[in-house]
Amino acid sequence: MGRMSTVTAGPRADEEVAAFRNVSKSYGPVRAVNGLDLVLRPGETVALLGPNGAGKSSSLDLLLGLRDPDQGSVSLFGGTPRAAVETGRVGAMLQSGGLMGDVKVRELVKFACDVHPRGHRPAAVMADAGITEFADRRVDRLSGGQEQRVRFALAIAGANDLIVLDEPTTGMDVSVRRQFWATMRAQADAGRTVLFATHYLEEADSIADRVLVLHRGRLIADGTSAEIKAKAGARRITFELHPADPYVEETALRTLPGTVSLDVTGRSDGVRTVRIRSTDADAGVAALYRAGFHPHGLEVTSLGLEQAFLTITGEQDAADDFADQEGAR
Amino acid sequence: MSTLIQLEIMRTLRNKRYLLFSLLYPGLLYVFFINAYGGGSVAGGTPAKSYFMVSMATFGAVGAVLSNSAQRISLERKSGWVRQLRLTALPGRAYTAAKIASCAVTTLPAIAVVFGIGAAEGVRLSAARWLGLGLALWLGSFVFAALGVALGYAAAPDSVQPIVMITYMLMAVFGGTWFPVSGSLENFARFDPVYLYNRLAGFTQPGHSLDTTAVGGLAGFLVVFVAAAAYLYRKDTKQA
Numbered sequence: 001m002g003r004m005s006t007v008t009a010g011p012r013a014d015e016e017v018a019a020f021r022n023v024s025k026s027y028g029p030v031r032a033v034n035g036l037d038l039v040l041r042p043g044e045t046v047a048l049l050g051p052n053g054a055g056k057s058s059s060l061d062l063l064l065g066l067r068d069p070d071q072g073s074v075s076l077f078g079g080t081p082r083a084a085v086e087t088g089r090v091g092a093m094l095q096s097g098g099l100m101g102d103v104k105v106r107e108l109v110k111f112a113c114d115v116h117p118r119g120h121r122p123a124a125v126m127a128d129a130g131i132t133e134f135a136d137r138r139v140d141r142l143s144g145g146q147e148q149r150v151r152f153a154l155a156i157a158g159a160n161d162l163i164v165l166d167e168p169t170t171g172m173d174v175s176v177r178r179q180f181w182a183t184m185r186a187q188a189d190a191g192r193t194v195l196f197a198t199h200y201l202e203e204a205d206s207i208a209d210r211v212l213v214l215h216r217g218r219l220i221a222d223g224t225s226a227e228i229k230a231k232a233g234a235r236r237i238t239f240e241l242h243p244a245d246p247y248v249e250e251t252a253l254r255t256l257p258g259t260v261s262l263d264v265t266g267r268s269d270g271v272r273t274v275r276i277r278s279t280d281a282d283a284g285v286a287a288l289y290r291a292g293f294h295p296h297g298l299e300v301t302s303l304g305l306e307q308a309f310l311t312i313t314g315e316q317d318a319a320d321d322f323a324d325q326e327g328a329r
Numbered sequence: 330m331s332t333l334i335q336l337e338i339m340r341t342l343r344n345k346r347y348l349l350f351s352l353l354y355p356g357l358l359y360v361f362f363i364n365a366y367g368g369g370s371v372a373g374g375t376p377a378k379s380y381f382m383v384s385m386a387t388f389g390a391v392g393a394v395l396s397n398s399a400q401r402i403s404l405e406r407k408s409g410w411v412r413q414l415r416l417t418a419l420p421g422r423a424y425t426a427a428k429i430a431s432c433a434v435t436t437l438p439a440i441a442v443v444f445g446i447g448a449a450e451g452v453r454l455s456a457a458r459w460l461g462l463g464l465a466l467w468l469g470s471f472v473f474a475a476l477g478v479a480l481g482y483a484a485a486p487d488s489v490q491p492i493v494m495i496t497y498m499l500m501a502v503f504g505g506t507w508f509p510v511s512g513s514l515e516n517f518a519r520f521d522p523v524y525l526y527n528r529l530a531g532f533t534q535p536g537h538s539l540d541t542t543a544v545g546g547l548a549g550f551l552v553v554f555v556a557a558a559a560y561l562y563r564k565d566t567k568q569a
Contacts, residue, residue: 066415068567086418097416098408102340114332115417154413 017193023072032058034217045188047204048197050214056197088117091160093151099139106135116158129153144171165196201306232308235281239295243270252291257283330423337431351439355389382447383530384506389439394432394473402481403489432474465529475554482561522550
């Protein structure tokens with residue numbers, strides 16, 4: 001993996017790698033990107049999350065200059081996206097990026113290295129992308145996972161400062177995926193900025209140091225994975241209330257500090273199971289006892305990023321629906 | 330850009346469809362026509378072996394050029410290879426330029442194969458005429474390369490094959506590929522680029538010089554096809 005550690009000029013720490021300023025883009029009646037404001041800093045590994053149709057691919061297209069925004073501006077390294085591509089500062093692996101047919105993997109990688117203004121040696125690129133073993137196979141005769149790795153090789157064919165990946169691990173099996181992220185980490189450790197869109201939330205959780213959540217073309221969350229989880233009410237408090245204990249009104253549960261949502265289910269024997277999602281589990285539990293509850297089997301668990309993500313997008317949907325209804329009145 | 334051109338040429342020459350349809354098929358048809366006419370002449374008095382040598386060379390060249398440009402461009406727009414190329418430092422026109430360059434190279438074997446058979450079958454021309462004829466047919470093929478690029482950007486990938494085949498066959502039928510065009514059909518054929526293309530060979534017949542009407546007509550088609558290709562290319566780039 002160390003073969004790629006070619007010394008590059010690299011961006012300064014205060015430089016903007018990429019910036020979206022109030023960017024909007026519509027396709028017919030569909031607003032794919034809606035007022036996006038965003039700055040990427042050097043060395044960050046950033047995950048872009050969002051359900052299908054959230055505007056992830058559209059945002060990446062705008063970032064790379066494949067499309068122009070209807071409104072606002074996109075810059076890469078302080079210039080236009082095209083200038084960044086021409087100077088070899090950005091490499092990308094798109095979901096929609098195809099490969100040339102009728103050529104060998106080796107020939108295609110050599111081509112990518114040759115046309116890159118700061119191209120690496122093809123052998124090193126193939127080793128880093130883990131494709132050396134099938135270098136002599138024809139590109140049109142690869143499996144989906146192999147094809148993905150060849151695309152990745154094209155994205156790292158030169159000394160890029162920013163690497164953009166759209167759902168890079170689609171079609172890869174688990175071991176290949178692990179190897180892929182190890183390579184990716186090496187790229188990030190070499191000081192490169194990495195932006196990747198994914199729908200595997202555990203990838204975002206374990207690899208990214210910043211997570212962006214995109215929903216209906218808008219950026220609805222931006223922070224570390226821990227911050228995103230906290231925003232969603234990242235802990236779940238579960239316990240039972242038994243009928244033998246002194247009775248306390250359920251409404252008191254709603255006023256516990258940090259409570260995001262409350263769910264109480266009763267059984268025929270009078271035992272009630274309470275599930276609380278909370279942004280502040282410590283204060284919530286302390287207040288629970290102060291209010292006179294006698295919780296049994298108390299458990300505090302942390303939510304995964306996946307649930308945090310569903311919560312945030314769900315809340316946004318509810319807010320949008322509410323706004324729509326208000327608007328209709 | 331030269332790396333891309335090299336790669337394009339190599340992959341085309343490696344492609345089996347190209348070998349089959351652009352080299353083998355016109356060659357076999359030519360042999361068939363020579364035998365069918367049994368050393369005789371086509372209507373108008375041109376020896377069949379001379380007539381079909383030209384018409385099969387142009388048939389192969391047009392076929393090579395159309396499938397190499399139209400079909401590939403359309404399919405590669407869909408596969409996303411065109412987008413991938415836009416993420417390299419290569420200028421946007423490199424892709425089309427490489428396609429046309431590979432067209433230009435791939436027509437040469439198509440022409441040479443049929444010429445080789447013709448020479449073996451007894452077509453006699455002076456060295457200058459062989460060279461002149463080869464050059465005329467090679468230059469003429471650029472008109473169809475431009476048409477192919479335009480079709481490649483205009484046609485959707487699932488319909489590009491029939492569109493190319495129909496265009497190719499219609500142009501061939503009215504262009505004198507299978508039989509000499511004469512009478513009222515000629516009024517029609519004058520607007521067929523393949524007809525004009527075949528007429529480029531007229532100067533090799535005794536007492537004829539280069540058909541400047543055909544050259545002018547082809548130049549006109551070239552302008553129209555290049556303009557269409559440029560327009561469609563720009564439109565596609567905005568949408569990709």
